[in-house]
Amino acid sequence: MATDYDAPRKTDEETSEESIAELKTHRTSKQSAVVDEDEAEAAEGFELPGADLSSEELTVRIMPAQADEFTCASCFLVRHRSQVAREKDGLLYCKDCEG
Secondary structure (H helix, E strand, O other): OOOOHHHHOOOOHHHHHHHHHHHHHHHHHHHHOOOOOOOHHOOOOOOOOOOOOOOOOOOOOOOOOOOHHHHHHHHOOEHHHHHHHEEEOEEEEEHHHHH
8 A cells, every 4th residue: 555655644633632532423423222131131141159059969970081191190180191390209290390
């Protein structure tokens, strides 16, 4: 794109005023008074702190460590073999615990 260097230039203040005016026109033209979300439905998905969850049941499938994984002797997290930092007395330590 060719640039005309002889044309009068706008100051930063003029440019920002124009962009603010454009934003205002876009904002007012696209706003709608219609709300698409039902507040009651939205509130059902939120849990409040201290809520009684004793009647809830959680099902989790637990898998043993795979052939390419190890359990860190310090933090007891299951990690990939690439995270081994040190082996001492048959115990493996991860890079996070050694770092």
